[in-house]
Amino acid sequence: MTELDEKQFKHLLEQKGLKLDDKGFDAALQGARNLKAEVARVAAYLASHADKKS
Amino acid sequence: MNSAADLSLFEAAAALRSGTLTSRALVEAVLQRIATREKLHAFTHIATNALAQADGADAQLKRGEDPGPLCGIPMAVKDLIDVAGQPATSGSRVLAGRIAGRDADVIAKLRDQGAVLIGKLATYEFAMVGPDMNLADPPARNPWNLNHITGGSSSGAASAVAAGLVRLAIGTDTGGSIRSPAAYCGCVGLKPSYERVSRTGAFPLSSSLDHMGPLAATVAEAALALDVMTESASWRPASSMIGQSIEGLRVGFARSWFADDPKASPAVIRAMDDVAATFSMLGAQVSLIDLPDYAPYEAAASIILHAEALAEHAALIARAQAAYGRPTLQCLAFGAVISEEDLAMARRAVQPLTAAMLSAMANVDVMLTATTLTAALPFSAFDGEKAVWTPMRTIAFNLTGQPALSLPCGFENGLPLGAQLVANIGAEDMLCRVGHAFEQATDFSVQRPPF
Numbered sequence: 228m229t230e231l232d233e234k235q236f237k238h239l240l241e242q243k244g245l246k247l248d249d250k251g252f253d254a255a256l257q258g259a260r261n262l263k264a265e266v267a268r269v270a271a272y273l274a275s276h277a278d279k280k281s
Numbered sequence: 282m283n284s285a286a287d288l289s290l291f292e293a294a295a296a297l298r299s300g301t302l303t304s305r306a307l308v309e310a311v312l313q314r315i316a317t318r319e320k321l322h323a324f325t326h327i328a329t330n331a332l333a334q335a336d337g338a339d340a341q342l343k344r345g346e347d348p349g350p351l352c353g354i355p356m357a358v359k360d361l362i363d364v365a366g367q368p369a370t371s372g373s374r375v376l377a378g379r380i381a382g383r384d385a386d387v388i389a390k391l392r393d394q395g396a397v398l399i400g401k402l403a404t405y406e407f408a409m410v411g412p413d414m415n416l417a418d419p420p421a422r423n424p425w426n427l428n429h430i431t432g433g434s435s436s437g438a439a440s441a442v443a444a445g446l447v448r449l450a451i452g453t454d455t456g457g458s459i460r461s462p463a464a465y466c467g468c469v470g471l472k473p474s475y476e477r478v479s480r481t482g483a484f485p486l487s488s489s490l491d492h493m494g495p496l497a498a499t500v501a502e503a504a505l506a507l508d509v510m511t512e513s514a515s516w517r518p519a520s521s522m523i524g525q526s527i528e529g530l531r532v533g534f535a536r537s538w539f540a541d542d543p544k545a546s547p548a549v550i551r552a553m554d555d556v557a558a559t560f561s562m563l564g565a566q567v568s569l570i571d572l573p574d575y576a577p578y579e580a581a582a583s584i585i586l587h588a589e590a591l592a593e594h595a596a597l598i599a600r601a602q603a604a605y606g607r608p609t610l611q612c613l614a615f616g617a618v619i620s621e622e623d624l625a626m627a628r629r630a631v632q633p634l635t636a637a638m639l640s641a642m643a644n645v646d647v648m649l650t651a652t653t654l655t656a657a658l659p660f661s662a663f664d665g666e667k668a669v670w671t672p673m674r675t676i677a678f679n680l681t682g683q684p685a686l687s688l689p690c691g692f693e694n695g696l697p698l699g700a701q702l703v704a705n706i707g708a709e710d711m712l713c714r715v716g717h718a719f720e721q722a723t724d725f726s727v728q729r730p731p732f
Contacts, residue, residue, distance in 0.1 A: 231618060239617040241590065244599050249613060251607060254666065255614040262587055262615045265580035266623045269630050272577040276633045 231260050285310040289474040290354055290448050290502045293317040297342055297353045304335035304342075304353030308397055311355045315400075315446050320427060322419045323441040326358050326368045326401040326414055340462060351509055352395030353500060356449040359435050360401040360418075361408050362493070363482040364388050371484045372404040374417050374604040374621055377520065385482020387451065387493055389508050402437030402450055406609040408458055408486045409590065411436065411696065412532060412663055413606040420660075423466055424730040425696050429657040432462035439466035440637060442678035443697070445729050449506050450496045455486045456586060457652075457675025459494050463658035463701020464673075467689045467724065469716070470496045471503040471519075472675075474706045475682030487589040489628075490582060499726050500688060500716040516707060521705040522714035528564030532557070533645030535572045540588045544672040547653040549698055552691030553651050556700045557724050560649070560715075570645060573637040578677035584619055584627035585680075591616030633648045635681040639705065647708075647715050650674050652699035678703055686712045689725035697725075 236256050247255055248251065288296065296302035308331050310713065315324060328334070338353035349557045365382035365388075370376040384392055392398065403421040405411030411433045412420035421436040424444035425427040431440045435452030439462030442450050452459045454472040459555040463470025477666045485491055496508035504520035511519075523683045534557045540550045561567045591613050642648050654672035663669050678685040683703050690700035700719075704712045720726045 233363050236618065240614060242619045243595070243614075244602070244711050245610070245617060246602065247610065250666065251611050251614075254612040255635050257617040258611065258615040261584060265583050266619070266626070267579060268580040269584065271625065272580070273630055273633075276630075 231256070231263050283367035283385065286314040286316065287445060289499065290505055293354055293555065296349050298347070298588045304338040304397060305332055308335040311399060311447060313405070317445055318446060321419045321422050321424055321444055322356065323402055323437040323438050323444065323446060324400050325372070325403050325418045325437065328367055328398060328400050330366070331355070331397060331399045333600070334397040339398050339525055340399060341395055344606050346700050349394035349509060351391060351503060353397060354449070354664065355397045355447060356391065356440055356451065357400050357402050357438070357447050358388060358398060358450065359438050359452045360404050360471055361434070361453050361484050362451060364387060364398050367398070367401055371408070372406045372418055373414060373606070373609070375601045377417065377604070381535035383482070386479035387435045388482065390510060399447070402435070402441055406606045407437060407594070408434035408453055408455060409609045410612045411606050411608070412660065416606050420539070423657050423696065425467060429696060430465065430663070432653070432657060434458040435462050435496060439468055439470070442466070442468040442496045443730065444496055444732070445504065448498045452496050452629045453483055453486070453493060454492045454494060456582060456679055457673050459496060459701070460675050460685060460701060461671070463496050463687045464652035465697065467600055467697030467728065467730070468496055468498060469495070469500050469503045469689070470506055470687040471709070472678065473507055473709055474516070477512060478507070479512050483485055484718050485593050487586040489585050489589060492679065494660060497726055498715050500686065500720055504709070504713040507714045517710050519709035519713050522710045523717045525714050527560070527715050527718045528566065530565045530647070531645040532560045532565045532572035532715070533568045533642060533648045534567055535570055535648055535650040537574060538572050539651040539654055539674055542546045542654060545651070546656065546693060548656070548691070548693035549651050551700045553649070553700060556690045556719065557649060559719060562723055563718055568645070570641060570648065572641045572648070573634070575674060575677060577630065578634055578680055581627045581630040582676045582680045587612070587616035588619040589623045592620055631680055638677065638681050638683070642705070646704070647710055648703045649681060650701050650703070652701040656693040656696035656698055674701065684709045686716050688716050688719065689728070691725065699700050
């Protein structure tokens with residue numbers, strides 16, 4: 228999984244109408260990266276669950 | 282006993298009916314207690330008609346009408362839940378000046394019983410994150426040490442109950458927001474089964490995970506309140522087995538679930554071992570059980586929570602973004618990275634995660650684990666700029682929808698610790714039976730912070 232970069236995140240925030248100052252952006256980017264890691268974790272869980280079922 | 286404010290709900294109800302106490306006198310005692318403990322910042326609003334409500338309840342009882350056990354009893358409500366005629370800001374400047382036009386469903390049920398809704402309680406902004414020192418309402422403080430947080434988001438509710446301001450408060454729990462502040466402040470917090478209590482009229486954080494429930498001084502009082510709050514008669518009453526022996530009941534102690542985490546405080550581990558020993562002493566069959574890994578539960582729930590929260594706030598963000606607190610807006614921003622596919626995947630994980638949890642608990646009546654892994658942190662651990670998460674074991678049961686009860690079980694450096702009991706969906710009666718038995722065998726629930 229490639230790490231979410233600043234440009235991508237800025238674009239996603241713009242799509243949602245969110246405007247953060249630099250300090251807020253840095254903190255939010257860190258949290259967003261952590262959340263993306265959670266997405267990978269759930270994907271791995273589902274894959275392993277499917278393996279166990281098959 | 283110096284004040285009517287210290288009467289349990291049962292004692293107060295009996296006194297109101299025997300004529301030895303009026304609701305007006307009870308509410309006056311509670312208002313006086315609140316006034317002497319303002320430093321807690323637990324309340325954000327005191328109802329201007331509190332005494333008029335009490336007079337109404339007194340008149341009902343005098344006429345021989347008895348709408349229910351909570352008639353004339355003062356209670357308070359987290360400011361995420363609408364109470365008609367009272368401020369409803371969800372702890373945010375975004376909704377400054379908003380007055381609720383009608384009661385949330387659960388409040389209407391309480392009001393129908395003649396409950397006296399004395400005011401609104403502090404909440405983390407939109408139940409999202411806290412403490413934030415820069416909001417209009419200062420954060421509630423831990424009654425055991427004012428320099429420590431209450432946890433949240435039902436922060437004022439836990440502070441108020443633990444400090445003896447009220448015996449009962451109504452809160453919400455999306456990832457632990459009833460149970461973790463109850464644990465940190467030293468009171469009982471009961472998150473019921475999903476959809477047992479209507480959520481209509483509470484500002485949603487994440488409708489898939491949101492639950493409403495009571496925070497109370499004791500398990501029996503929480504059970505009584507939940508039975509009044511319950512949406513349909515199809516649910517078994519939570520209070521129906523209070524007082525029954527727990528001899529022979531199977532208690533699964535999920536010790537490794539918290540004790541293997543390096544963040545777990547040794548004091549929490551010791552206190553939980555003592556809880557398990559107490560259950561053994563009471564005749565329960567206590568066995569160690571292994572639960573599924575916590576991380577996938579937390580991961581799936583976080584994805585769902587952040588995606589649903591951002592969607593819920595879209596209109597307010599468009600209209601009043603500048604009015605949000607900085608940590609809240611940052612947390613909402615996390616959700617921007619969740620695609621529809623990510624959300625669908627997290628929702629797909631709920632079924633197997635729930636099945637795995639139920640399977641792990643299949644051979645026990647209740648599961649015992651820690652609510653939080655530490656005592657409440659000091660305010661100094663929070664810089665107000667970004668969110669700081671405190672380690673807990675709660676959100677898994679928002680995902681599975683199982684009922685979960687946090688109750689006081691010890692102290693670390695003078696700050697309370699909480700044990701968590703979890704049962705199958707609809708088995709609040711079993712939870713409260715076991716929790717009440719623990720309370721009766723120990724003195725944690727009667728300890729109050731010094732004032």
